Amino acid sequence: MTKLTVNNKKYEVSGSSARTLASVLRNDLGLTGTKVSCAEGECGSCTVLLDGQPVTSCLVLVDQAEGRKIETIESLGRPDQLHPIQQAFIDEQGFQCGACTPGFIIAAKAFLAENPNPTEDEASIAMSGNICRCGAHPYIVRAVLNAAEKMRGL
């Protein structure tokens, strides 16, 4: 039994403690907003925050996450009450298929917490840890800059 705190809710999950956090989030908790593509920490689709730091949840074992604060895309906003980063991704259309989008948005959240006023280059480099295959690259960078502006205004 592993005790997890996900999006401020407490869960107890059974099964092997060697399972990945991504698998537990998706299959046990039904939090399918965390996407898995490469499963080797390269693409960033499965990025979540662990104590505020972005991690690829496909490489985190569930017992490594025990007792720590886990935030997934589901913690940000709902369709009728979007987080400014989510709104900025819509405003700039920083996505196409959407498979990489939750990962990018979580990565952007962590980045903007560290650097609330980034330059275009800084945003562009920061987002390079995640892969977008549809090629929304310029619009993802613009979304991060737009989000920074929205959040500074809050």
Added chain:
Amino acid sequence: MGMKEKLSIVGKGVPVKDAASKVTGSLRYAVDMGIHRMAFGKILRSPHPHARVKSIDTSRAEALPGVITVLTHHDTPRNNWEAAWFNYRGNVLDGIARFVGDEVAAVAAESEDIAERALELIDINWEILPHVFDIEEAAKPDAPQIREEGNVRPPFLVEWGDISQGEAESDFVVDCDIKFPSQQYAPLGRNASIAEWDNDKVTLWTSSQTPSEVKDGVHEALDIPQSKIRVQALPCGSSFGIWWSNNFMMVTVLLARKAGRAVKIELNNEECMATVKRRHEERARGRMGCTKDGKLTFLDMNHMIDNGAYGFKDDVGYASLELWNGIGNARCQITGVNTNRVTAGCFRGVGDCTMSVALERMADQLAEKAGLDPIQFRTKNQISAGDEFNSMKQYAEELRQEMNGDPLDFVAPELHHKWPKLFHLSSGSSLPMLDDGAARFRWNEKFKGWGIPSSIQGAKHRAVGVGTGSHTCGVETEGNSSAVVRLNPDGSARVFVSAGRQGQGSETTQAQVAAEALGLSLDMVEAELGDTDSAPWGHGSIASNTMYRAGWATREAALDARQQVLELAARDCFDGIDPESLDIVEGVVGLKDNPASGKTVTISEVLNLFRSDAMGQMSSITGRNKDPMPPTLAYSRQFATHFVEVEVDTETGQIKILDYLALQDSGTVVNPQILKNQVIGGAICGLGYALYEELKLSPETGEALNANLLDYKLLRTADFPAHAEVVFHESYDPVGPYGARGAGESPMAAAIPAVVQAVYNATGVWVDMPMSPENVMRALGKV
């Protein structure tokens, strides 16, 4: 024909309808789905490139606790099934493995872990067969034959004029022999399929761009009536052609039938990248000539494409040929070849993003010899709206003989005014975009001459390049797309049309087209694209069909529904007035010429009037497309013209993209936000292929060696300038919905030659793709 009308919804850059679902992660792809009492399937894959199963023993696997059943070729029908555009042809399982990773058997179990362990308990006695991986080797008559149809079929041939005469008229002649590596779709997000049988009926949930084609595939593979098959195509992650109808979907259907349970098969990343599909590996050999004033005299091309084990394509790349319509005489032969490697098939810009490199590189070399810059040379030799397609002369003649008349003779005379001139380009071209782009990009300042950098700082050479690309706007040869538009009693509408949701926003743009036609606000219209029980047959989102052909059907169906509303309203609410004098604005029917005064009635009131009347016929209205759509291959193309500035480090071979301008002529822009993304997305996918991407296929086993996102390199955000600009040229199309044409594939075909040319201008050498640091250094003679 086509006048630009006043539009209220088409042309608006509204966010896609599923935007909030995507940014909150709540949009469900097939991998996110599950159903009650679902079992989990895994596929056993061949370790051999070519081998026959002499015997297969599943008893140890079946004895493993938690295993429900094992499916082998002994359980599968001996029917071939075919994917769209010959992207797959074969049995679901037939006991012969034709590449490393080919499907051999499948297990259904209570968990994925158990299914995976059971795979190791299946015992196979293999008979190893001779294999062949190289295209040239496989094309030889004595090569090991992979298919009963043979590895090679008669080549696809396009010719016009007389190439020997063209050659005699030439002042300059160049040649090429370019090998194009295989590009992997490298899909973000995986795919899964879930099949559930209810007695003799089956439902299949999977992520696909081609819902109807998946249903056709199940029908062909299992030989059961189409009425017993329901496909619910779900949104895809990035697809670009990989998720059409795939054999693992058929395996799921058969496994679920044998298991007597719903079964889900989810592919892992390596399975997605090594066992489904890839872009053809291609070899383009050709010669091209021109006169001293730069008029192209002839082209002689011999193009080979590697179809892998189950692909059957041989007709790629003709839009690129058509783009260079000014070539006086041409012969282009394309040969598809099967090899013992993973199936190759259509990938965004198929054929046109390789053929365009071959043609543009030769054209650029001729332009240099003739002393013309790339813009002048293209302007002299590329097609303009209204021009007759040289490449179609022969086809048009054959068609006239076959039909014993002109195609138009078979169309009702009252529809003739809606038809464009066949075998002539109806609208658009690259020429105005070349001019406009050159001015915007300050081409004349930046281009210093062929092979001459615009600036040099130490080892870093900067230069610009321009490329042009074209592609079809859908194809009609495999069937026509239809749509149904249903008006609900409250006056809202739902569109049913078969298409994909792989990120190109079709659920939104189809709804925009229908809303425009119906006179409804966009919020009142939703489009269902994936359910084959409600959407009529359609080709799906392939070959840049979706806006042009599916959108055409959607508009026709919406106009039919609108007409029905107007006729009812005219008869019963406007004292039998001529329906033509009525209009619908935001769901309210009123007098066209005087909307403010006089009577108005809402669509909902029209429908409810009949619902409350015992003699009424209906409380909803269904609109359909009734007329035939003209054959789009005969007149419609999309055009892209891209400008790029690069910096090449001549000491490391690194190429950096500094600036980018993409011009696109897809006719009327239905949604500029969506189209901008399509254009830049195409550019980035093209640049990725030009610079980094290569699926490495082992010369020893044929298997994919870098089928994972770690070893297969893709462009990241920092690799492309965020200030890249997109400019639309909106040449109105006479047939497409509100003048729109296709869009998503031509950008790739323009991006690749543009960057190849820019690298030449920076370094003075032509570099083969991918233009990796290693290949750049090799071309520079430094390694």
